[in-house]
Amino acid sequence: MNEREQLIRNFVDAQGWAEAEILPIPGDASFRRYFRVVEPERRAILMDAPPPEEDPQPFIHVARYLTAQGLRAPEIFGADAAAGLVLLEDFGDARMRETVDAGDAETERAIYRKAIETQVELHLRPPADVPPYDRAVYQREAALFTEWYCPARGLDVDAEGYAKAWDAVLDGMDPAAPKVTVLRDYHSENIMLPPDGSQGLIDFQDALVGDPAYDLVSLLQDARRDVSEEVEAEMLAHYRDLAKPAYDFETAYHVLGAQRNAKIIGIFVRLWKRDGKPRYPTMIPRVWRAMERDLKHPALGPVAAWFEANIPGDLRDPAGTLGGEFDL
Numbered sequence: 001m002n003e004r005e006q007l008i009r010n011f012v013d014a015q016g017w018a019e020a021e022i023l024p025i026p027g028d029a030s031f032r033r034y035f036r037v038v039e040p041e042r043r044a045i046l047m048d049a050p051p052p053e054e055d056p057q058p059f060i061h062v063a064r065y066l067t068a069q070g071l072r073a074p075e076i077f078g079a080d081a082a083a084g085l086v087l088l089e090d091f092g093d094a095r096m097r098e099t100v101d102a103g104d105a106e107t108e109r110a111i112y113r114k115a116i117e118t119q120v121e122l123h124l125r126p127p128a129d130v131p132p133y134d135r136a137v138y139q140r141e142a143a144l145f146t147e148w149y150c151p152a153r154g155l156d157v158d159a160e161g162y163a164k165a166w167d168a169v170l171d172g173m174d175p176a177a178p179k180v181t182v183l184r185d186y187h188s189e190n191i192m193l194p195p196d197g198s199q200g201l202i203d204f205q206d207a208l209v210g211d212p213a214y215d216l217v218s219l220l221q222d223a224r225r226d227v228s229e230e231v232e233a234e235m236l237a238h239y240r241d242l243a244k245p246a247y248d249f250e251t252a253y254h255v256l257g258a259q260r261n262a263k264i265i266g267i268f269v270r271l272w273k274r275d276g277k278p279r280y281p282t283m284i285p286r287v288w289r290a291m292e293r294d295l296k297h298p299a300l301g302p303v304a305a306w307f308e309a310n311i312p313g314d315l316r317d318p319a320g321t322l323g324g325e326f327d328l
Helices: 003-014 057-068 096-102 105-124 135-152 159-171 213-220 229-243 249-273 280-295 298-310
Strands: 021-025 033-039 042-048 076-080 085-089 180-182 208-210
Touching (some): 003 042, 003 076, 003 085, 096 105, 105 229, 159 249, 159 298, 249 280, 249 298
Antiparallel strands (some): 021 033, 042 085, 180 208
16 A cells, blocks of 8 residues: 555545445546545545645535535535545436436436526526636637647647637627636536436536536537537527526627637647547547537637638548547
8 A cells, every 4th residue: 555545544534434445436637536435334435636736625615615505516524635635425326428328318308407407506696706717717728729739730820819819709708797606517427416316516626707608518518428409409598598698698608619619629639648548539529510610600700710721621620530640
């Protein structure tokens, strides 16, 4: 047993789980690791967020906020933030993605409708005490596309013009948009379906205060599973019926869709090239298709023009050729 493993064992024992077995749960997108802590009559989840790469405090803060607002975040049984260890409620193994994929069309719609309703509930609550999702963050995230995807394709692009195009688009965002808690990774692999019939939220430690449309993009332009345009349209209509957004929600949805998808493409290439995780390029075609749809919205004119000038059509990865053109 190495030093970190001993630290984990000592922490679990101190929380009253001395008889528990500690079993790893697969995961590959960050330095965080997760374990299932198992005794005959109870289970918990252990988050291992080792410093200095990780800090569990934002997760703890947002979890407590969500719980206080009546939403279903995991209960925190114990934490040693300095050591990067948190013992959490176990929501079970049922995730939205696998449940939807195994079900019929009505199952899919019912689960997505409930996920939309969770967003409406969140947007009615006072925003969390977290930083703003402001232009500097939008630009930093969008720049991941030119920083990672373009070099992987051997493209020498106008990065300054890209930032200016995004400035022009962001200038057109409706200043009347409300400010709500944005979980930022609200998608089918981060929504759990506990046995009590609720929808459990996980992976929200990067929450910011921003536009209500962002998490709808995360859910309905999911990088990890295909959501049909029909279901996307139905769920956006369901959100409008319930939330009655009093600002230019449609423009925000497509602007933030293009911004998020550009970011995700850059992140997926980074996870592959820098971190050696070859799963991620296989998901890029899905993200490209969603981004191309967003770019057709008139508000995205400057960014769409930049793409036309800088990214040849055969290098937009519509057929998933990225991974095949380089040695993984």
